[in-house]
Amino acid sequence: MGKKERFYVDVMALHPQVTGSCNIITTRFPDGRKSIFVTDCGLFQGREEEDYNKELFFKPENIKFSLVTHGHTDHIGRLPLMVRKGYDNPILTTRDTQSIMAVSLKDSAKVLKSEAKKRKDNKPIYTDIDVANTMQLVKSCEFEHKIHMNENVDVTFFNNGHLYGAALVLVEIHYPGEENINILFTGDYKQDNIFLDLKPLPQWLYDLPLTIVSESTYGYVDSSEIKKNFSDNVIECIRNGGTVVIPVFALGRMQEILYLLKQLQDESYLPYEIPIYVDGDLGIEYTNMCKTGVFNVKEEMKDFMPPKVVYVDKTMRNSILQDKDSCKIIVTTSGMGSFGPAQAYIPAYIDNENALIHFTGYTVEGTLGRRLKDTPKGEIVEIRGVGYRRLAKVEYTSEFSAHAKADELIEFLQKFNHLNLVLLNHGEQPVKEMFAKRVMDEVNPKNVGILGRQYFFRINPYGLVASKPTRFI
Ligand SMILES: [Zn+2]
Numbered sequence: 001m002g003k004k005e006r007f008y009v010d011v012m013a014l015h016p017q018v019t020g021s022c023n024i025i026t027t028r029f030p031d032g033r034k035s036i037f038v039t040d041c042g043l044f045q046g047r048e049e050e051d052y053n054k055e056l057f058f059k060p061e062n063i064k065f066s067l068v069t070h071g072h073t074d075h076i077g078r079l080p081l082m083v084r085k086g087y088d089n090p091i092l093t094t095r096d097t098q099s100i101m102a103v104s105l106k107d108s109a110k111v112l113k114s115e116a117k118k119r120k121d122n123k124p125i126y127t128d129i130d131v132a133n134t135m136q137l138v139k140s141c142e143f144e145h146k147i148h149m150n151e152n153v154d155v156t157f158f159n160n161g162h163l164y165g166a167a168l169v170l171v172e173i174h175y176p177g178e179e180n181i182n183i184l185f186t187g188d189y190k191q192d193n194i195f196l197d198l199k200p201l202p203q204w205l206y207d208l209p210l211t212i213v214s215e216s217t218y219g220y221v222d223s224s225e226i227k228k229n230f231s232d233n234v235i236e237c238i239r240n241g242g243t244v245v246i247p248v249f250a251l252g253r254m255q256e257i258l259y260l261l262k263q264l265q266d267e268s269y270l271p272y273e274i275p276i277y278v279d280g281d282l283g284i285e286y287t288n289m290c291k292t293g294v295f296n297v298k299e300e301m302k303d304f305m306p307p308k309v310v311y312v313d314k315t316m317r318n319s320i321l322q323d324k325d326s327c328k329i330i331v332t333t334s335g336m337g338s339f340g341p342a343q344a345y346i347p348a349y350i351d352n353e354n355a356l357i358h359f360t361g362y363t364v365e366g367t368l369g370r371r372l373k374d375t376p377k378g379e380i381v382e383i384r385g386v387g388y389r390r391l392a393k394v395e396y397t398s399e400f401s402a403h404a405k406a407d408e409l410i411e412f413l414q415k416f417n418h419l420n421l422v423l424l425n426h427g428e429q430p431v432k433e434m435f436a437k438r439v440m441d442e443v444n445p446k447n448v449g450i451l452g453r454q455y456f457f458r459i460n461p462y463g464l465v466a467s468k469p470t471r472f473i
């Protein structure tokens, strides 16, 4: 092995699909030292994949530090498991992500506890205590402020429109006498966000010799192909006197949908007297955080709520569920329908011809949202062991997606002037393959790789060295 090959980094994806994000990065220094860090450590959200959540496939006590791109559960949800299994080092992220983590991880512990109860083994993968221990390790960082992790590593967080607090994370790894190995993690990426004031990325970042680990969730579709059908569908259902059930993600999507409903009211498409109910404790908590300025949102966007929104508690939920024939809008968690009060509202309205169930984001395989997608009108769908005839209108839209579409990702990647390697992550396998070709043709980096579970990529300051089978332990 030549001198240059003694300084390299191995990039692995523990789970390179759309859920359970976790990258393990091992640096080998010329003096023989080895250093490992992880970027994100998320939970799986497909039901039948629950077992995946138990195993980490690496030794947490060997990890030197952790970086968190943003606060979605599929990126942070297993950090407490890491801590429970012996991780005791800094977790770096932005201030808003830290605020989100405090709320979100507590909720995950609650969900895991109740799931464990239902399984009758009473063994959640972590508890509130692990969450508290995790939060003790979190250090929040300013955007564009270079943090010296240690003598070999600098970390910088950059603006990312995916979510409040979301970041692109740059890791610069150096060693005396060697060129730097620079890796940029996109986490989930979107170029803009109606709630956020985003600073453009600095030119020096665009000029850096770089490996980018990029998401590719919507790598199969261009922004011009996205149909905007949500407003029309909602307006039509309300005009016919029906009920609209809108499953939303608690974080980001709920606030975005409420803002849109307010706009529809202000533009007289929706009568103010049609009740808008908001259900889901976590969503309500995030909505309040957004409203009261806990998150760094634009001043003019703090007033995003329709004036007469009603927050629903358990008792009120029961009476709403009984009043099936009245015209109303219910905005409820969870976004894929498998958790939260959506589990009550969907079965209540699925056999109602006058109702519209409108999903507003990506639905992972195995979730109720995806199952409904695969159930034609009039057919039976099974929800928690009970069969229901699907008579309601069930609609999906990608228009609110917090992810850049293929053309937008390409445009983003094209801005970098010195791309050694683009590694595609966070996408379904066929999508990653399809998108890889496009990146090769339209971005033309030195190399493109597809992160998989069975192999990893070795890179040095000049780009790709090898791709090898993964051995986690
Ligand atoms: Zn995300």
Ligand SMILES: [Zn+2]
Binding pocket: 018, 021, 072, 074, 075, 188, 426
């Ligand atoms: Zn994600």
